[in-house]
Amino acid sequence: MKIVMLGHSGVGKTTYMASLYGVLQQSVQGFRLKTRANEDHKRLVELAENIRQGNYPLGTDQRKDYDFDLRYQGDNVLTFSWSDYRGRALMETQDSEQAKLLIQDLKQADGIMIFCDSFLLNQGKVRNSQIGRMISLINHSLKELEHPLSISILLTKFDLLENITNQLIKPFEGLITTITCSNNILGAFIPVGCGVKQGERKKGWGEINKVIGYDT
Template identity: 50%
Template sequence: MRIVEIGHEGVGKTTFMASMYGILHKGIEGFSLRAIHINDHNRLIKLAKNIEQNKYPAPTDQRQEYQFYLQYQGQDFFPFTWADYRGGAIRETQDSEQARLLQKDLQQADGVLVFCDCQALVQKDARRNQIRRMTALMTNALKNIERPIGLAVVLTKADLVDEINEDHLQPFEGLTKAIEVSEYIASMRIPIACGCEPINVPIPLLFVLYVGIYIQANYLGQEIEQHQQMAKYYEQQTHGFGGFVQELWDIVQGNTTYREMSQESLEKAIAKYKELEPLIAPVEALEKYLSLGE
């Protein structure tokens, strides 16, 4: 699975990532996070500890990519790649390298986290232009999408504002409409706060991962059903006198019999179920944690 993180300048993406990793590395509701590369782990843990003391990292100045494993009950079970873009990328010209990479990543992403500073929305300052540019990029990248994708709109620094109303969210109007008319985008709007008293920090990542895991489980379920139907069809061809004669003929000719094809389809169904089984409990646990079944 591929996740893209995008936000305007100063929105706190690096702070979020470090806080999120620090919380999820310790574990929550049976889930934990493991960075594949030890250097990424050490850096994120160090930043997370600083954030707990209200020491915040400087903004990133370039695109960074990380590789993680989501773990359940201490076991690796879902790998994903995370591409993090510096805030200035959304203001670059369309022919710049960063802009091209961003458009490509957005179009190929399985999950997207869009970050916006709550104070920028409420105060309606100059950063709203960056927010409009960012949502326009997102709308353009997603308008023709024809595959399932998870999208989390992450409202950072929610503890520093009294409330967020629909007027404040006006810069998201175009993106919101694109989401509403799409049958492929599963979205969630999530206010968060990092620091010594974090709010909702693990939820954006766990939501887009839930969408990715659910989609994979659904595809496997469809494949299992198809193999089972084929097994049933082939088995039906062996019934009766005609089926008996056909089976004898296939044996004499050295052809694969319907009985053998039925068994082969059943074995394929079993193999797919073995891929599906490790996903069932995590999907149910994530649904409960994110309150998606209510």
């Protein structure tokens, strides 16, 4: 299984990954997560601990690949790769090596995770070119799609929002249409925030559904 993660530097991708990895070092309903490379394990565990103490990682433009084993009750049940593409790769011309590799990975992906800063999105302060470029790359890769694909739009820093406006999902309207019209694609908005309580998370889902047009 292959997962591709897209997002510009500073949107919270590393914070999300490290926090998720840190939580899954303890059994969660029997499931745990382990990197195949010891250096990745040490780095993610250290980052997770720093985040718990309120020290967040700096953004980076470097591309990074991870290999994970998902375990259930001590047995490996799924091995998957997780490719993290960041700002520089997203903005390169389509004939560059990084862009070609990204397109190839998107075509082969079983899951695509799009990370966006919901606080800036909600205020209309995210440049359309940033999100437009990501969606353009994804749409290009979907032209010959013949396998099931999951697309997640992760709205990071959701805990900073007070009121939700249409600006939050407006840049994704074309992609939403593509997902709705496809039999092979499942899509979802996922609000993400550090230290968000369960009740606040449910409220976030309800607010997003109202903006999209679904009843809660």
